[in-house]
Amino acid sequence: MEIDENYYLANRLRSGDYDAFDLLIEKYYNNLYVYALKLINEQCKAEDIVQNVFTNIWISRKNINPELSIKSFLYKSVYNEFIDQYRKNKPVLYLEKIYLESLERTVENDYKNFDKLLVKLDIEINKLPTKCRKIFLLNKKEGLTHKEIADYLGISTKTIEGHMTKAYKILSYKLGDMYNNILFILFSGPSTT
Template sequence: MRNMTNDEQLLRAIAMGNTEALEQLYARYWQHLFTAAYNVLKNKAVCEDIVQEAFLQLWQRRETLEIQTTLQAYLFSVIRYSVFKHIKKEQSHSQVFQHLPERLHYITPEEIVIEKNIRSQLAVIVNSLPEKCREIYLLSREEQLSHNEIASRINISPKTVENHITIALKKIRFGIARMTGIFFLLNLI
């Protein structure tokens, strides 16, 4: 069988019972899926089983499977669900929960570059805020102070603090959207 180039072709072939198409799909995604599972579970054998099971399910459901997203997103969702199912089943293994938040999301190199660019743009925008506005924003976000704590620290009213933070957030959102073309802001602010 010739090497199929896109996932849709492979899925159609798999739906018709083509095992070579399944092998191509497996070769294309198994390492990324394994890594995503391993980043959370840190157990090679369990992660290999989870990936194998994902492709087995794909094969078993091949004739009725309807994927609403991309195949890659679908496969990562299956892996994520299986990992959480495994964690729930094995709750007594406390090492699974060590550093869990850091391991929950498999980060691609592209995501790292995008986040770095957005953070850099955010710093430029924050530095361009008026002095008082910037000071209040940084006290709120970097020092995690409440509006009342900021107000008492710099001797202004909590309402003025709220107004400055609102202004800062509007300017930051607009600046990020203008620079990146993204009209929503990830949880960086």
């Protein structure tokens, strides 16, 4: 969305234009949902986060600054809603605090391009060797522990750990330094191992 479109849409929202709100939802809902899902890894909670963001935007629409990027504002709002829900649901331990701080730094620096980063990450995950990719996705997307994957596939947990290490090494090598924070955020949060 160009600056003029952003300014025009923001002003329409500020004036209470329902069509502008519908356009906002149509344009950004799916990408924000994918982003929230990457953060929280639960479909229902990701939907709740995005719906809360849109509800809050409508309620406080008169405070929208037309000079600021709506897209950036939406991503930041999803991040803030995730943090609020995360803190409500459990006490923050030291390692989780590091995780959340890393998430905040990355969101601050990269949320404008976050959807592009996710596409590139998905492409590289799909290029992993078949068994390695399957194990990686069972752990990081489906939330299965190493033991559960080992039982499911009929192999040892050491084999699972080997494939997970290999996946991280390949992704880090292929994606480079700028993706290390993204890898840490998306796949090294609260552990399922």
